[in-house]
Each structure stands twice: as structure tokens, then as C-alpha cells.
Amino acid sequence: MANQFLDLGISAPILKAITELNIVEPTEIQQKTIPLLLSNTTDVVGLAKTGTGKTAAFGLPLLQLIDTEQPIVQAVILAPTRELGHQIFSNLEAFAKYLPQVSIAATCGGIPIKPQIERLSTPTHIVVATPGRLIDLIQRKAINLSNAKFLVLDEADEMVTILKESLDEIVAELPKAHKTILFSATMPGTIKQLVQNYLNKNVVQVSASMEIMGNQGIDHHYIVVDPIEKLDVLMHFLNSKEGERGIIFCKTKAAVNKLAKNLAINRFSSGAIHGSLSQGIRDRIMEQFREGHINILVATDLAARGIDVKEIAYVVNYHLPDTYENYVHRSGRTARAGAKGLSLTVLQQEEVVEIPDFEKELGIKFHPFKKPSETSIEENNTLLWAKQIFKTKPNHEVDVEFKNKVKTIFHHLTKDELVEKLLANHLLQNKNSITEKPVKKLKKN
Numbered sequence: 139m140a141n142q143f144l145d146l147g148i149s150a151p152i153l154k155a156i157t158e159l160n161i162v163e164p165t166e167i168q169q170k171t172i173p174l175l176l177s178n179t180t181d182v183v184g185l186a187k188t189g190t191g192k193t194a195a196f197g198l199p200l201l202q203l204i205d206t207e208q209p210i211v212q213a214v215i216l217a218p219t220r221e222l223g224h225q226i227f228s229n230l231e232a233f234a235k236y237l238p239q240v241s242i243a244a245t246c247g248g249i250p251i252k253p254q255i256e257r258l259s260t261p262t263h264i265v266v267a268t269p270g271r272l273i274d275l276i277q278r279k280a281i282n283l284s285n286a287k288f289l290v291l292d293e294a295d296e297m298v299t300i301l302k303e304s305l306d307e308i309v310a311e312l313p314k315a316h317k318t319i320l321f322s323a324t325m326p327g328t329i330k331q332l333v334q335n336y337l338n339k340n341v342v343q344v345s346a347s348m349e350i351m352g353n354q355g356i357d358h359h360y361i362v363v364d365p366i367e368k369l370d371v372l373m374h375f376l377n378s379k380e381g382e383r384g385i386i387f388c389k390t391k392a393a394v395n396k397l398a399k400n401l402a403i404n405r406f407s408s409g410a411i412h413g414s415l416s417q418g419i420r421d422r423i424m425e426q427f428r429e430g431h432i433n434i435l436v437a438t439d440l441a442a443r444g445i446d447v448k449e450i451a452y453v454v455n456y457h458l459p460d461t462y463e464n465y466v467h468r469s470g471r472t473a474r475a476g477a478k479g480l481s482l483t484v485l486q487q488e489e490v491v492e493i494p495d496f497e498k499e500l501g502i503k504f505h506p507f508k509k510p511s512e513t514s515i516e517e518n519n520t521l522l523w524a525k526q527i528f529k530t531k532p533n534h535e536v537d538v539e540f541k542n543k544v545k546t547i548f549h550h551l552t553k554d555e556l557v558e559k560l561l562a563n564h565l566l567q568n569k570n571s572i573t574e575k576p577v578k579k580l581k582k583n
Contacts, residue, residue, distance in 0.1 A: 142164050142169075143162075143164055143172075143198075146168070146169065146176075147176045147199075149202050152201060152202060152236070152237065154236050155232065155233050155236050159232055161191075161194065165346065166186075166346040167186040167190050167192060167346040170184075170344040170346070172195060172199050174342060174344065175195075175199035175200070175203075176199045176202065176203070180317070181319070181320075181340075182317075182319045182320070182341065182343075183320045183321075183322070183341055183344070184319070184320070184322075184345070185321075185323070185344070185346070186346040187346070187466050190346055192321050193292075194233065196215075196290050196319050197226070197229060197233055198233060200215075200288060200290070201230065201234050201237060201240055204263045206240060206263070209241075211262055211265055211281065211282060211283055211285065212285065212287050212288065213263065213286060213289075213290065214267065214283060214308075214312075215264065215265070215266045215267070215290040216267060216269055216272065216289070216290065216301075216308075217246070217292050217297075218268070218292075219246075219296075220246035220248045220417065221420070222293065223244055223246040223266050223267065226266050227243075227266045230266070240263050240264070242264045243257050243258060243266070244265075244267075245265055245266070245268075245271050245272065245281075246268045247268045247270050247271040247274075248417035251271070251274060251275070255275070259280075265281065269301060269305075270300065272304075272308060273304050273307055273308065276308070276311055283308075283312050284311065284312075284313060285313065286311075286312050287313075287315075287316055288316060288317050289308070289309070289316055289319070290318075290320075291318070291319070294320050294321065294322045294329055295324050295325075295328075295329055295463050296463075296467070298326075298328045301332060302328070302332075305332070305336060318337050320337065323466045323470075324463045324466065326463070356472060356480070357478070357480050357505070358481050358483075358503065359481070359482050359483070359506070359507035360482070360483040360484075360490070360493060360504050360507060361482060361483070361484055361485065361507040361508075361509055362486070362490060363509065364487075365486060371509060371510065371515065372386075372456065373404060373518065373519070374510045374515050374518045376406060377518055377521065379451060379452060381433070383427070383430070383433045383451055384434055384435075384450060385436075385437060385453050385472075386434065386453075386454040387437060387453065387454065387468050388436065388437070389438070389439075390438065391414050391438060394410050394412045394436050395410065397410075398410035398436045401434065403526075404525075405522070405526055406433075407433045407434060408432055408433070409423040409426055409427060409434070409435055409436070410423070410437065411423050411435065411436075411437045411438075413438065427447060439468065447471075451480065452479060453468055453471050453472045453481045455481070455484060457484075458483060458489050458492065465496060465500065466500065469481035483504070519568075520565065520568075
């Protein structure tokens with residue numbers, strides 16, 4: 139199988155490294171892109187969905203084309219977020235395990251710039267950067283791109299607004315003869331304009347079909363709920379996936395915070411990331427998620443870019459994404475590297491009419507997901523209540539004499555009798571709270 143990469147022109151040291159990483163069979167986008175880039179004769183636009191091995195598609199040939207005799211920046215790779223930038227950096231480092239002469243640096247935003255400036259003062263061949271940080275380094279004259287042969291724009295559809303503002307300044311630093319490699323999950327008009335403005339008129343466009351490793355294992359489902367039951371239905375679903383890892387996407391930072399708070403109250407193993415959190419907090423939560431210390435990540439679209447975590451069993455679209463591109467990026471977090479995965483979209487009745495448009499545009503099929511019954515939801519909420527009690531830490535500040543008075547009330551009960559009474563009391567209170575609750579006009583969530 140590894141011979142397939144050899145047939146594409148990949149050299150022995152890189153071949154050895156990727157074989158150790160268990161990358162033995164090239165994906166469609168890799169098969170189409172690698173020979174083109176190794177020939178180094180044209181600009182390339184690659185269209186492929188997330189999870190299809192795009193980093194290797196441009197990373198392997200770039201590593202091979204580096205002239206290690208020249209201690210200068212020869213390739214610049216731009217990514218929309220620091221998380222994705224560091225993922226690319228880590229992948230390139232792994233691919234270059236047996237190319238010790240190749241020097242790679244990550245210069246992304248969200249962390250102090252001074253160490254990055256110091257790093258760039260030493261010989262560097264490849265720079266992975268976010269656009270804003272690269273502009274900052276250029277303005278400080280901390281980086282020299284005058285000999286860079288390659289500019290890679292990865293996931294360009296996710297940073298098109300930034301690129302429209304900053305690409306002129308970056309390109310002005312590059313030699314005229316540089317090659318541009320652009321990757322995108324989709325080709326909206328804004329990306330077509332970038333291609334026309336910045337890439338050679340003889341640019342070669344390659345694409346990988348939807349029937350690819352990164353997407354064929356995803357089951358796409360939708361579930362229709364009333365706003366008032368949305369959280370309960372979600373928690374019922376999450377309880378059914380206990381022990382599995384998943385990501386829940388919300389449209390706004392406020393929605394992420396609100397949902398994360400509710401999950402924490404109900405003792406779900408979860409964390410949240412969005413753009414307003416400090417980079418240190420985002421890094422810590424991502425590390426906890428990668429290491430399996432938390433099972434559920436609640437995130438906005440942009441904050442979750444660069445999440446390449448294996449064994450993500452499901453993705454939940456708690457809010458319908460604004461664009462088809464965002465749906466592709468969200469769902470692509472699961473079913474990576476040939477695994478199976480579930481993408482569940484939570485809808486209100488008036489949103490169901492949008493599903494056929496998503497199906498037509500993306501070439502996928504959505505299936506209805508059965509909503510749990512009221513009884514099943516009530517049982518699930520009761521189990522969550524029991525877990526809350528089980529996971530509550532004892533309050534050692536309670537007065538001992540008072541604590542003994544409470545114990546005296548229960549001392550003659552067996553464990554089973556105490557559980558029966560607690561459960562009956564909870565169900566009664568829950569029933570009363572429902573019947574006493576004033577009727578309000580439902581607002582759209």
C-alpha cells in the first residue's frame with residue numbers, strides 16, 4: 139500500500155515517516171495534488187472537504203521541495219485559526235521526522251509575539267501562520283519572505299474576509315515567481331474572486347468527490363423539537379452517548395456559554411471554547427478534550443477549527459449553521475480517518491424546509507431522528523437529578539449537631555426506603571413545578 143505514495147513521487151525519508159504514522163493509502167485529493175505540486179510548474183486550487191488529508195496533500199511535496207542548503211523561508215502556510223495552524227505545524231513536524239535539516243516554525247496569533255520573533259531569527263524554511271500575526275511580523279520586519287517560493291492558503295473559505303484585507307500586504311513581500319496553493323471545502327464567489335486576483339491564469343483546479351474517506355462514514359440526521367424541550371432532548375441524546383466523545387456547535391458565544399453552563403449543572407463531562415476566551419483557556423480545554431478528560435466540547439464554528447481529534451463519535455448542530463460550508467466543516471469533525479460518525483441537527487419546525495437545500499447543495503441525505511417520548515425525557519431528567527446528588531461533594535462546613543439532627547430523621551430508614559422517598563419527593567416536586575408554571579409565549583431559541 140505504501141508504494142502508492144512512492145508512485146506519487148514521495149521520497150524515502152518522508153515515506154518512512156508517514157508509514158510509521160499509519161498513512162499508507164493516499165486519499166483522492168492527495169493522489170491528485172501531490173504530483174502537481176512536486177512538478178512545481180503551476181498554481182493549484184484544491185477543493186476537498188475537511189478530514190480528507192489536505193495537510194499531507196500540500197505538506198508532503200512542500201517538505202520534499204525545500205532546499206535545506208538555503209537557510210531562508212521558502213514556504214508560507216496561512217491558516218484561519220491558531221488551533222488549525224498548530225495542527226498543521228504538528229503534522230509537518232511528524233512528516234519531517236527523518237528530515238532533520240528542515241526547519242519549521244509556527245507563528246500564530248493569541249500568544250506572545252516575542253518568542254516567535256526570536257525563533258525566526260534562526261534559520262527557518264517553512265512558516266505556518268495566521269494572517270494577522272504574519273502581517274504583524276512583516277510590519278516589525280521580523281520575517282523575510284523575499285525568497286519564499288510557495289504560499290499555501292489552507293481552508294481559504296474560513297478566512298476569506300481576513301484575506302481580502304491582508305493578502306495584498308503579504309503577497310507584496312513575496313517574489314513574483316512564487317507559486318500559490320489554495321485549499322477550500324467549497325468555492326463561493328468570494329473564493330473565485332481571490333483565485334482570479336491572486337493566482338496564475340493557468341491555475342490547475344483539482345477536487346475530491348463527496349464520496350471520500352472523510353465523509354462517507356457520516357450518518358446525517360435531523361430532529362424536530364419545540365424550543366421549550368430543546369435542552370431536555372439534547373440531554374437525552376447525550377445520555378445515550380455516555381462515554382463517547384462529541385462536539386456541540388452553537389451559533390453564538392452567548393449560546394455556547396449558556397449551554398455549557400446547563401451541561402455543567404447536569405454533571406456532563408464538558409467544556410466550552412469560543413473566540414472571547416483567552417488562548418490559554420482554549421488551549422487547556424482542547425488539551426482536556428484531546429486527552430479524554432472531558433467528553434463533550436461546546437463550540438462556535440471558528441473556535442473549533444483545527445480540531446483533529448480521533449474517535450469523535452458525533453457532532454450536534456444545536457443551531458442550524460448559516461452556510462453550507464459551515465455544515466461541511468462541522469460534520470467533518472466526526473468520521474475521520476475512515477471511522478463512522480453521526481451528525482445530528484436540532485431543528486424547529488419552521489427550519490425543516492431548509493433540509494432539502496442542504497441535501498441538494500452538499501450531495502448528502504438527511505434522515506429523521508426519532509424524538510424521545512415525554513416519559514423517556516422525564517426518566518432521563520430524573521437520572522440526571524440522581525447523578526447530580528451522587529456527584530455533589532459533602533459540605534463539611536455544616537454544623538455537626540445540626541447534621542446529626544437531620545440524620546436522626548432518616549436513621550430508621552433502609553437505603554432502599556430512603557431512595558424510594560427521595561425519588562417520590564423529586565417526582566412530586568417536578569410535577570408541581572410543571573402544573574404551577576405560568577403559560578408563556580414560546581420564543582424561538
